[in-house]
Structures are given as structure tokens and as C-alpha cells.
Amino acid sequence: MMGRKILLALLACFLSSAAAADGDAATGKAVFARTCQNCHAVEIGVNKVGPSLWNVVGRAPASVPDFAYSDAMKANKDVWTATALDAYLADPRGDVHGVRMFFKGLPEPSDRADVIAYLQTLR
Numbered sequence: 500m501m502g503r504k505i506l507l508a509l510l511a512c513f514l515s516s517a518a519a520a521d522g523d524a525a526t527g528k529a530v531f532a533r534t535c536q537n538c539h540a541v542e543i544g545v546n547k548v549g550p551s552l553w554n555v556v557g558r559a560p561a562s563v564p565d566f567a568y569s570d571a572m573k574a575n576k577d578v579w580t581a582t583a584l585d586a587y588l589a590d591p592r593g594d595v596h597g598v599r600m601f602f603k604g605l606p607e608p609s610d611r612a613d614v615i616a617y618l619q620t621l622r
């Protein structure tokens with residue numbers, strides 16, 4: 500009996516962490532429209548207040564030509580993997596000190612997972 504309870508607890512734990520890592524791109528698109536789109540376009544070469552986020556997953560930080568990045572972002576050497584994006588989007592100015600993205604971040608892990616899943620489709 501005991502063993503079975505432990506197994507169920509492990510399974511529940513595994514399922515919830517898998518859900519957090521595995522975002523939904525359609526929901527993420529809506530989160531993006533609500534929270535990022537004022538400052539970011541997703542088309543190649545279209546910079547607004549922030550740089551274009553086309554193909555951002557897997558690219559080096561501060562690598563969009565013709566965008567005037569802050570020194571803080573230029574000094575950031577962490578490639579934008581899903582993990583790096585998750586940490587950045589939770590608290591942009593806490594993650595990369597001195598960055599000029601005046602956005603408080605997405606506190607909800609599922610919002611971040613969904614937005615990252617959406618960003619992954621932009622290629």
C-alpha cells in the first residue's frame with residue numbers, strides 16, 4: 500500500500516513538472532500579444548522599442564543588427580535557450596542587471612512556458 504502511494508506521488512510530481520516545461524504555443528501567442536507586442540515585433544528585421552524576436556530561441560543575446568542594445572545586454576553571453584529565456588522572463592532586470600527592458604516579468608511559470616513555446620515557432 501505504502502509503495503503505491505509513493506509511486507502515485509512521484510507520478511503526480513513528474514506530470515506537473517512536464518506540464519510546466521511543455522508550453523502551449525497558441526496560448527503563448529495570446530500572452531505575447533498582451534504583454535510583449537507593444538515593444539517587440541516577430542517579423543525579421545522589424546525592431547520596435549525592443550529588438551525583433553524572430554528566431555530568438557537558440558540565438559546569441561544582442562545579435563539583431565541595427566538594434567541599439569544596452570551594454571548590459573551586450574555583455575550577456577548566455578545563448579537564449581528555453582532555460583535562459585525562462586529565467587530572463589521571470590525577472591528581466593534581476594536576471595540581466597542594467598538591461599533596458601522595462602517590463603516587470605511574467606511571474607506565472609505556465610505563462611513563461613507558453614510564451615517560450617510560441618517563440619519556438621518563430622523560425
Ligand code: HEC
Nearest residue numbers: 534535538548549560561562568569572598599600601602
Ligand atoms: C516595455 C517594452 C518591453 C516589453 C513589454 C518587453 N520587452 Fe523584451 N526587450 C525590450 C528591450 C528594450 C530589449 C533590449 C534590452 C537591452 O538592450 O538592454 C528587450 C530584449 C528582449 C530579449 C533579448 C533579445 C536579444 O536579441 O538578445 C528578449 C528575448 C525579450 N526582450 C523577450 C521579451 C518577451 C518574451 C516579452 C513579453 C513577455 C518582452 N520581451 C516584453 C523591451 C520590452
